[in-house]
Amino acid sequence: MNSPNAQSAAPALNRKQGLWREAWLRMRRNTSAIVGMALLAAIILLAVFANVIADYDTVAIKIDVANRLKPPSRSHLFGTDELGRDLFARIIHGARISLSIGFLAEMATLALGMALGSVSGFYGGRIDNVVMRFMDVFMAIPSLLLAIAMVTAFGTGTPILVLAIAVSGAPSMSRIVRAQVMSAREQEYVEAARALGAGDMTVVLRYILPNTMSPIIVQASLDMAGCILTVSSLSYLGLGVPPPAPEWGAILSAGQSYIRDAWNITVFPGLMIVITVIALNMVGDGLRDALDPKLKR
Amino acid sequence: MRDAPSNPSIPLIEARGLKKYFDTPAGKLHAVDGVSFAIRRGQTLGVVGESGCGKTTVGRALLMLQPPTDGQILFKGVDITRLPQRELKGLRAKLQIIFQDPFSSLNPRMTVYEAIAHPLIIHGIYRASARAEGRVLKLMEMVGLTRRVVNTYPHELDGGRRQRVVIARALALEPEFIVCDEPVSALDVSIQAQILNLLQDLQEAIGLTYLFITHNLAVVKHFSTEIAVMYLGQVVESAPTAALFRNPLHPYTRALISAIPTVNIHAKQERILLRGEIASPVNPLPGCRFAKRCVFAAPRCVGRDLPAEEAEPGHRVACARWRENLTPT
Numbered sequence: 132m133n134s135p136n137a138q139s140a141a142p143a144l145n146r147k148q149g150l151w152r153e154a155w156l157r158m159r160r161n162t163s164a165i166v167g168m169a170l171l172a173a174i175i176l177l178a179v180f181a182n183v184i185a186d187y188d189t190v191a192i193k194i195d196v197a198n199r200l201k202p203p204s205r206s207h208l209f210g211t212d213e214l215g216r217d218l219f220a221r222i223i224h225g226a227r228i229s230l231s232i233g234f235l236a237e238m239a240t241l242a243l244g245m246a247l248g249s250v251s252g253f254y255g256g257r258i259d260n261v262v263m264r265f266m267d268v269f270m271a272i273p274s275l276l277l278a279i280a281m282v283t284a285f286g287t288g289t290p291i292l293v294l295a296i297a298v299s300g301a302p303s304m305s306r307i308v309r310a311q312v313m314s315a316r317e318q319e320y321v322e323a324a325r326a327l328g329a330g331d332m333t334v335v336l337r338y339i340l341p342n343t344m345s346p347i348i349v350q351a352s353l354d355m356a357g358c359i360l361t362v363s364s365l366s367y368l369g370l371g372v373p374p375p376a377p378e379w380g381a382i383l384s385a386g387q388s389y390i391r392d393a394w395n396i397t398v399f400p401g402l403m404i405v406i407t408v409i410a411l412n413m414v415g416d417g418l419r420d421a422l423d424p425k426l427k428r
Numbered sequence: 429m430r431d432a433p434s435n436p437s438i439p440l441i442e443a444r445g446l447k448k449y450f451d452t453p454a455g456k457l458h459a460v461d462g463v464s465f466a467i468r469r470g471q472t473l474g475v476v477g478e479s480g481c482g483k484t485t486v487g488r489a490l491l492m493l494q495p496p497t498d499g500q501i502l503f504k505g506v507d508i509t510r511l512p513q514r515e516l517k518g519l520r521a522k523l524q525i526i527f528q529d530p531f532s533s534l535n536p537r538m539t540v541y542e543a544i545a546h547p548l549i550i551h552g553i554y555r556a557s558a559r560a561e562g563r564v565l566k567l568m569e570m571v572g573l574t575r576r577v578v579n580t581y582p583h584e585l586d587g588g589r590r591q592r593v594v595i596a597r598a599l600a601l602e603p604e605f606i607v608c609d610e611p612v613s614a615l616d617v618s619i620q621a622q623i624l625n626l627l628q629d630l631q632e633a634i635g636l637t638y639l640f641i642t643h644n645l646a647v648v649k650h651f652s653t654e655i656a657v658m659y660l661g662q663v664v665e666s667a668p669t670a671a672l673f674r675n676p677l678h679p680y681t682r683a684l685i686s687a688i689p690t691v692n693i694h695a696k697q698e699r700i701l702l703r704g705e706i707a708s709p710v711n712p713l714p715g716c717r718f719a720k721r722c723v724f725a726a727p728r729c730v731g732r733d734l735p736a737e738e739a740e741p742g743h744r745v746a747c748a749r750w751r752e753n754l755t756p757t
Contacts, residue, residue: 319532323594326491327547327601328520337546341537 154345157421164417170410174403178226185220192216192375200393210395213385218395221377222403228378229407232292233359239297240304240358241351247301248308249335253316263309266302274299275364282370292371296361300354307350311343318342345422352415356408363404379404438505439466440637441490441523441605446499448482448489455711459485460496461661467654469604472631472638474648474669476684477658480706483641486658487607490639491523492516503605521551521601528610530590534582540593541578544568547600567596570633571626588619595626605637612647624651646688649673654742657681660709660717663736667743677745679722716748724749 158164177184195215203210209218251262269277281295315321316339324338363380365371372378379400386396448460460482467473475483488494490501492508500507508519527533534543544567545560554560565575571592582590591611598606608627612620628651630636642648648655649669656666657680665678676682683700704721715730716722722729729748736744 319527319529320535322488322493323525323527323533323597324535324546325493326520326523326525327550327597328517329546329550330517333550337538338535342535 154418154421158417161417161420163413164421167410167413167417170406171414174226174407174410175230177223178230181220181223181227184223185217187220187224190217190220192221192377200389200396202393203395209399210393212382212396213389213393216377218382218399221382222379222399225377225379225382225400226403226407228372228376229359229362229404232289232296232362232372233355235289236293236296236300236358236362237351237355239293240300240354241347243297243301244304245308245340245347248305249312249340251305252309252312253331253335253339255313259309262305266305269298270302272299275361278361278365279368279370282365287370287373289372292362292365295365296358299361300358304347304350304354308343308347311346312339315339315342346419349415349419349422352411352418356411356415359407359411360404439502440469440504441639442466442500442502443486443490444500444502446486446489446501447497448485448494449497452710457710458482458661458712459709460489461712462499463656463658463661463663464499465654465656465663465666467605467637467639469637470631470635471653472640472648472651474640474642474652474655475658476642476645476648476655478643478706480660480709481658482661482709483643483658484609487525487609487639487641491520491525491607493525518551521547522604523607524598524601524603524605525607525609526591526594526598526611529614530587530594531582531614533594534590536582539579539581540568540573540585543582543593544596544600547597551601553601563600564596567600570599570630571596586619587615588622591615591619591623592626595623595630599630599634602634603636605639607639607641609641610643611640613642613644620647627651645684649688657684660707660712662717662746663744664718664747665743665745666736667740667745671740671743675740675743677739677743677750678718678747679724680718716746 181187193216195211198207198211198215199213201207201211201215207217207219209222212218212221247262247266251259272280277299278292278295281298282291285291312335318338321334321338324334329338362371363378363383366378366380367384369381369384371380374381382400383397383404386393386400390397442465444464446460446463447458450457450459463482463486465473475486477483485494489496492501496509499509501509503519503523508516511519538546541561541564542557544564545554545557548554548560548563549557554563565578568575568578573589573592573596577585577589582593585593595611611627612623615623624647627638631638640648640652645655652669654666654668655672656663657672657678658664659680665672665676665681667675672681673685676685679700680702683702686698686700700723702721707717707720713730714733716725716734719725719729726749734746734748736746737750739745739750
């Protein structure tokens with residue numbers, strides 16, 4: 132009893148995500164991953180609806196000196212800062228900046244790391260040697276220092292910031308990709324693909340990289356926490372997003388002069404950084420457990 | 429459809445003095461050392477030997493997956509070892525391979541459909557995966573896969589079905605020659621026969637030519653037109669299947685044949701037990717490589733390489749003492 136042709140039409144597409152669905156089922160049982168995802172979702176929602184909750188121009192960056200350094204109250208949930216700006220508004224707008232720069236920087240790191248890592252892992256030999264020694268040089272420079280150097284040299288601004296973080300993050304990402312590609316390259320299905328006449332690009336894109344994604348995704352989610360920290364650190368040092376943009380590190384930095392009179396200015400942005408980083412780490416750890424095939428029973 | 433069948437006197441595929449050496453810290457590893465054979469269209473050459481004798485490397489070299497160190501590979505009379513990459517890609521459609529372990533030879537991230545459709549896309553027969561549907565379903569039918577599994581992933585299938593997917597994928601490009609590298613040894617015994625029958629049916633239906641690699645003489649006995657027995661990178665004996673079983677000349681071949689289990693418990697079976705370790709394939713000395721383990725070894729077996737001699741038409745043996753009709757004491 133064969134099903135009619137029409138039913139088997141559009142094959143492959145409906146169930147394409149089978150392996151990811153399995154990972155999701157495993158992840159759902161992981162409490163800390165779910166907590167991390169919930170926290171992250173909350174922060175993302177706050178960031179997305181920041182303008183609905185508190186308008187940027189009229190609340191987040193509006194100076195109101197009469198109300199400066201107010202403690203948390205009903206009208207100002209987190210109190211106000213040294214220029215009388217509503218801290219809660221600034222922090223949720225800061226989430227926009229931190230999350231978007233963190234995400235962009237991580238994507239850039241991934242792109243760079245995957246390109247370099249797969250070329251070097253796939254071809255090996257001399258190419259591998261050259262690329263990896265180059266990466267070693269970058270790894271020898273402390274990443275924050277490298278970012279500071281780049282920002283100082285090329286000026287502040289989001290694109291430079293993203294690039295600076297990506298360049299300092301790419302070496303470690305490329306090493307992970309390289310190691311994964313090297314082991315996937317030896318698989319028999321790669322040889323099968325060669326026998327079918329697949330070229331290098333096809334082999335890498337369809338056969339090798341899809342099978343190396345899990346550890347890379349895990350690394351990326353953990354890395355993103357680092358990216359957010361770096362953005363905040365740079366802003367704290369005055370090299371990140373220029374004022375009056377409410378970046379968390381910048382708020383923290385400005386608040387430290389008033390730490391005795393107004394604890395809220397430093398505590399709340401600091402808390403946000405901590406929560407975001409912890410949430411990302413929880414998700415990353417959960418992903419690792421869910422995607423690791425060795426844990427499959 | 430296919431290019432016109434060329435001169436039938438030319439073998440479909442032929443290896444001449446095929447050599448594949450690997451560099452190791454200890455020296456040159458002679459994985460394949462001067463192997464020659466020819467397979468005519470529609471026939472099957474069984475390559476038999478124990479692990480590490482180079483039989484798998486012969487298959488890989490033949491398809492240029494591991495380009496040979498020396499020697500020629502003639503496909504329809506054309507030496508493919510000298511072809512530029514682009515022409516080789518076109519030829520890949522005609523030369524396919526089925527691997528031992530169907531689990532590791534299928535991309536875990538591709539569904540059955542994608543796996544079978546992908547070769548068609550690589551060779552530009554279809555632009556988009558979705559267009560290949562009719563062809564994919566027909567291939568699945570040919571290898572006895574139900575339509576139900578079209579969207580499943582390899583890990584959801586049992587070994588026999590996986591191997592059927594691998595076969596369908598190999599058939600997608602309408603190959604003329606297929607290297608079967610131990611295609612059943614990773615499967616359950618009950619499934620082995622099914623897959624062997626499938627391969628045989630396909631051979632009859634579309635005139636395939638096989639190089640069938642195995643460590644199990646019993647498997648190739650009913651499958652091959654000719655058999656080549658390999659030992660440490662060399663072919664020690666080759667003959668039409670019937671002749672090889674009727675009149676095995678090389679001591680190693682006899683040992684292999686004696687190791688085939690029989691069903692009759694009353695049959696008295698003389699097992700020839702091989703003693704000693706297989707010699708190292710790294711920088712081997714000239715002479716018979718089996719001599720160390722051979723009960724008939726004599727001083728003249730070593731020191732110089734032994735050429736294969738034709739004992740009867742089509743039956744070649746590389747042994748210094750084959751004429752003496754030795755029997756173990």
